[in-house]
Amino acid sequence: MAVAAAHLAAARPRLVGITPQGRPYLEAHHVRRVSDGGLDHPRWVIALCPNCHRRVHHGQDGEQYNKRLASQLNEIELS
Template sequence: MGPFQRADKTWYIECHHVHRLSDGGPDSPRNVIGVCPNCHRRAHFGADREEFNKLLIDRLRLVEPRRRRKSQS
């Protein structure tokens, strides 16, 4: 689920690369987390962006093993 539904009734969400592509981060699903538009701007421009990105990386580490298990079944 995202912050709002689009006209076609699908949920809107933005993808954030937790390790920036411009810094050599991989363009891989394991490097991307879905966030609302406000959190996406926070991750890039917030005064706490470094701490917030660390939090997103920690959350992605919790989710990624579950994604791998599901894809293997």
């Protein structure tokens, strides 16, 4: 996940969350949900900013967005 976080943070540094102590953070998202039988393995986890993480779980386009994230994660893993 560190590789995915580095790629995402480099691409969109303004989208990381900020803790009360002023430190940036990202959230781990499983593109194949563990509750749906997905593996809890770094291959299926991508780092997202808090807004994007909410979007994938609660947004109108969440399912489509998750598919796009899975594709991006695959590209990161192959690089």
